[in-house]
Amino acid sequence: MSTHQDLLKKSGLRITQPRQKILDIFFNTSGPQSLSSLENALSKEMDRATIYRNLLTLSDKGIIHGVTGNQGTQYLLSSSTNHPMHPHFKCLSCDTLSCIEVNTSISLPENYSVKNINWLIEGHCPSCNSNIQ
């Protein structure tokens, strides 16, 4: 069984062709994906609505997570399905988005439930920094 199939199974999701195709892209490219980048890559295999529906299912299960910025929502593969909340780093030169692992937890007052955290750090990534120097 492949990693993707295993991941889907562990999350209680059926292994479907669209889910596998979408996860393939996340595993084969390290960067984030948006609905339109996936639509471009998968235009011959499925329509936008199918991609969108599956993105929501995958992020609902924590397999991927969405980061909303000024270019819309971008999705990243989670390091685990109980991926703790974490900030993202956005490079101002090359626009790459990466997950930043932190060991903090946010405690909210009672009865608050979190759906999204928009926690973005902007700056320059290592490869852009080395180009500047």
Ligand SMILES: [Zn+2]
């Ligand atoms: Zn950069």
Ligand SMILES: [Zn+2]
């Ligand atoms: Zn992340």
